[in-house]
Amino acid sequence: MSTRARRRPTVKDVAERAGVAPMTVSYTFNHPARVAEATRNRVLEAAARLGYHPDSTARALRSGRANQLGVVIGEHLSYLFDNPQATQFLAGVADVCVSEGLGMMLIPTRGDASDVDRVLSAAVDGYVLWTTVADDPVLAAVAASGRPAAIQGGPAPTGLVCIGPDDRAAAAAVAAATPLAEATPLIISFPLDRRRTSGVLRGNDLPSDLMDPQAVPFPVTGARLAGYRDALTAGGHDWGNVRIAVVERNQRELGEDAAEALLETLEGSGSVVMLAMSDELALGAYSAVRRTQRNNVVLAGWDGSREATTSGVWSVAAPLREQGRACAQAALSGESDGHLVPWSVVAPEQRPDTDR
CATH class of the missing domain: 3.40.50.2300 (Response regulator)
Structure with missing residues (x-):
């Protein structure tokens, strides 16, 4: 059996199969209203037979949107899955991404000089940041990036929305x-x-x-x-x-x-x-x-x-899932005002029993 990777089909392949110009294929996926229904159906059928999918990177460059939200974490990446509260926060961000039809990109930082480039080079439309230190250079870089951003717990320089309890x-x-x-x-x-x-x-x-x-x-x-x-x-x-x-x-x-x-x-x-x-x-x-x-x-x-x-x-x-949702919504909307999250003291249901 050959181990060579199968060549990815291109716009030109779909155009030849459907008997149309490559521009018609592009319009079918990016501006479908400009293509007659019969022609559009022929192009979509040809694409399905060939296994063609539009290049999401190219589409993002054309539209100016990546359709992704970046989540910046100043902890070991596994912390998001090992810590129950971090998992709840991430689930809240995911709730918003699902409802808005967005992807979610996890961007860990390591506390070194590469952090800023790693965060700013990510193809995302906005950022959600987990609480970090006041002198974290990523904060200033994100605030100056022009992309909307929100942080859980702070610190929040100008340009970042802070979400959290008092x-x-x-x-x-x-x-x-x-x-x-x-x-x-x-x-x-x-x-x-x-x-x-x-x-x-x-x-x-x-x-x-x-x-x-x-x-x-x-x-x-x-x-x-x-x-x-x-x-x-x-x-x-x-x-x-x-x-x-x-x-x-x-x-x-x-x-x-x-x-x-x-x-x-x-x-x-x-x-x-x-x-x-x-x-x-x-x-x-x-x-x-x-x-x-x-x-x-x-x-x-x-x-x-x-x-x-x-x-x-x-x-x-002070439910972290709600804080995750609020951060994601702020990062998408570009709102400039942070807000305090409601909190309450919860009494224990039973006292510790050292004999158990």
Whole structure:
């Protein structure tokens, strides 16, 4: 059997088969109203017999539209499929692409000089960006590209629409919903810097202005830390002494490791409130709590997942699927105003049971 690739049929092949000029074939696919019905049917039949399909790249060049939305991710590409919340966000973007008849292109970035060229060279009509750091050069490049763009969670330079909840207010609310007054507070935090440095810190080790992108370039991290600080200081705790475990990525196993490290710093057996910046991190902490057989730890997370709330975790619900839809719609419409996503504190359905 021959292994040579079958030659792809061309416009000229279809024209010869249908007995028409090549321009007639082009009009049939690009301006069908200009071609008589009988002729159009003859061309379509010839194309079907030959297996001809119009060149989508050439069509995009002629129309000025790629009919694709680019999704820019500053994480490992597999993160979109491994992390339940990232998957929900991507599903929301896909919902809009399906309804609008568009394709979706995933564009991972690596934090190096090639990122800007990779993003700008993508054949897309607009961009949806996953939250990143304030000094990410991709942000300025996308904002100056002339293509509409929206980002989940920020940061949002001029030219990008920001979609997300009021992270600071929501973080303060979920922390205040727990029994803070009589407990030792601990925090499991997202990365603080582009290097994703991990470790256990205290409040005194952090910048005084957590909302300053120069100090904490990840805006989601800064806002949620500021919200936790608001609730803790209002509850009479000394922020400077609060222990904070910073993880490299939003992964359950890292939440488990962080919780173990935090629990090892405690003296005595008093009650604890552990505030994690996601349900994945909180569920990792839940595993650590069960393994150490502590029954006096209250956990809080973020994302309002069923698994978390049935495991006894307080959480914040601000559905990422809806945020994905809103980002995609903004990227297609070119609207200039971002908007805050509604959020709510979700109480646990049951307390953690260390005997299960």
